[in-house]
Amino acid sequence: xxxxxxxxxxxKGIAACVPKEKLFTREYxxxxxxxxxxxxxxxxILERRVASKEITTSDMCYASAEKLISSLNWxxxxxxxxxxxxxxxxxxxxxxxxxxxxxxxxxxxxxAFDMNLGCSGYIYGLQIxxxxxxxxxxxxxxLLVGDKSSLSTHVEDKSTYPLFGDAGTATALEYDTDSNTxxxxxxxxxxxxxxxxxxxxxxxxxxxxDTFEIKEIEPGIKRSRRHLQLNGxxxxxxxxxxxxxxxxxxxxxxxxxxxxxxxYVFHQANRLINESVRKKLKVLETEKVPYSIDLFGNTSSASxxxxxxVKLKEHLKxxxxxxxxxxxxxGYSWGSCIIDLDNIVCLDLIEI
Numbered sequence: 001x002x003x004x005x006x007x008x009x010x011x012k013g014i015a016a017c018v019p020k021e022k023l024f025t026r027e028y029x030x031x032x033x034x035x036x037x038x039x040x041x042x043x044x045i046l047e048r049r050v051a052s053k054e055i056t057t058s059d060m061c062y063a064s065a066e067k068l069i070s071s072l073n074w075x076x077x078x079x080x081x082x083x084x085x086x087x088x089x090x091x092x093x094x095x096x097x098x099x100x101x102x103x104x105x106x107x108x109x110x111x112a113f114d115m116n117l118g119c120s121g122y123i124y125g126l127q128i129x130x131x132x133x134x135x136x137x138x139x140x141x142x143l144l145v146g147d148k149s150s151l152s153t154h155v156e157d158k159s160t161y162p163l164f165g166d167a168g169t170a171t172a173l174e175y176d177t178d179s180n181t182x183x184x185x186x187x188x189x190x191x192x193x194x195x196x197x198x199x200x201x202x203x204x205x206x207x208x209x210d211t212f213e214i215k216e217i218e219p220g221i222k223r224s225r226r227h228l229q230l231n232g233x234x235x236x237x238x239x240x241x242x243x244x245x246x247x248x249x250x251x252x253x254x255x256x257x258x259x260x261x262x263x264y265v266f267h268q269a270n271r272l273i274n275e276s277v278r279k280k281l282k283v284l285e286t287e288k289v290p291y292s293i294d295l296f297g298n299t300s301s302a303s304x305x306x307x308x309x310v311k312l313k314e315h316l317k318x319x320x321x322x323x324x325x326x327x328x329x330x331g332y333s334w335g336s337c338i339i340d341l342d343n344i345v346c347l348d349l350i351e352i
Contacts, residue, residue, distance in 0.1 A: 002335075003253045004184040009130040010176040013072050013345030015064040016169040016309040017146075018049040018296060020351045028162050030155070030220065039162060044271030048165035048297035050150045055352060057088045058096050058103075060168025061144035063350050065104055068170045071345055074140060076105050081141035082112040083129050085121035085301050087330070088148040089114060100144060118196070119267045119329025120186075121145055121301030123337050126171070126325075127184045133175050143171040147300035149228070152198055154214065156222035160230050163270070165297030169305040172345075183338040185250035187242070192332035195234040200225040235329070239273045243328050243336075244280040250324075250336045258283065261338070262321040263312060267328055268293035268303035277326075301327070313346040 024047045025031070025040055040046060051060070061084065069076060082104075084097035097112035106112075117124050125143045132138050146168030153160040200211040211225050223229065243266075251258060264283055266274050271293060278289050290311035292303065299306055304325050308316075315321065320342045328334035 002186040004127060006130040006134045006182045008136065008175055008177050008179060009133045009182060010174055010179040011339065011341060011344050012172045012174045013068050014169065014171050014305050014308055015068040015347040015350060016167060016302065016306045017060040017063040017350040017352055018167045019051040019055055021050050021052065022047050023050050025162060030158055042272045043163065044291065044293050045162065045297045046294045049167065051148050051166040056090055057086045057146045057148045057168050058090050058100055060352065061146050061170060062100060062103055063352050064168055064170035065142055065144055067347060067350060068172055071347055072172055077107045079106050079140045079142060080110055080138040081129060081132055082106060082110060083115060083125050083143050085115040085117055085125040085143070085145040086147050087116055087118050087300065088151055117333060118147065118300050119269065120327040120331065120333040120335050122304045123184065123325060123327045123335035124186060126337055127186060129173055130182055133173055136175050139175045141173045143173065145169050145305060146302040149300050152228040154223040154227045157227065158220040159232065160228050163298050165299045167296060167299040167302035167306050169302045171305055180340045183250055183254040184335065185246050185253065186335035187246055189332045192234065192238055195231045195238065195332065196330040197229055198226060199229070236273055238332050239269060239328055240276055240280065242334055243277045243326060246334055247281060247324065247326055247336045250338060254338050256338060260322055261324045262288065263323045264289045265304050265307050265323060266326045268298055268307060269329060270298065309346055310349055316341050316344055316346050318343050
């Protein structure tokens, strides 16, 4: 099990950006009224934000980063690292992180690289950037995380289209010898590859003659081989089996009691999954588990920082909060983190 502890690193600020356009579950034409009621009750999504054709994940991450850098009064030439975590890159190549380094005006000395991860991506990205900064050789770094998941779903696929929203976020980390230890537990299991998958478009299955042909998979589910396929039952069983043990192992590794955690911020998979995990962890105080899925849907790797921005902003002003973060999904890939959010700059939600 990949258990880590990292010192000398502090989150200085978080910003999140979403598209202005809203789509409402009640207006989804391919649900009947009973399906709408059940979806809202179990999954918990009332509305989502969906990006126009012109807006990419990098645009939303750029807007978040530009405003966050300004709010922190950071000198862009002092930012030594930029990590972009997404499964909706601008191009097959070059890496989107490199494009963002130039677009943001960071110095050529800065290292930049992409990570192709989804729902666990924020936790993985935090661990890697924290580890790079902890030595003191890198003083400031940016973690840009998000997805334009609407690119990969078809409007007539009831199993995916109503679930996903688009968002891009920026998290600023800095070397700080006075910071408390950050703890991580990261795991993976590639046997779950079929649960969430896009079949065509990579090197294994290149684009072919029928890649973009829309086919009826079963009643209510139409998509092409370039669209996302999702097995909800497999994902539910995976989350129920793996997330709580991962969190419990992390708490034990860190020597921290559940009662001392102020907030548990889970990836916003769906409300039924998250509530099942909460109950399995025996976290009885529902106010400790914030939700943003009702207003934004499942925003993939952006969901944890987005939830912090829209739900915990006021609670983090001039306060010290011990926070447990947990991301889980496509891969399968999952992980958790215990980090102190101490008087961080948490910006108002950005809309573009």
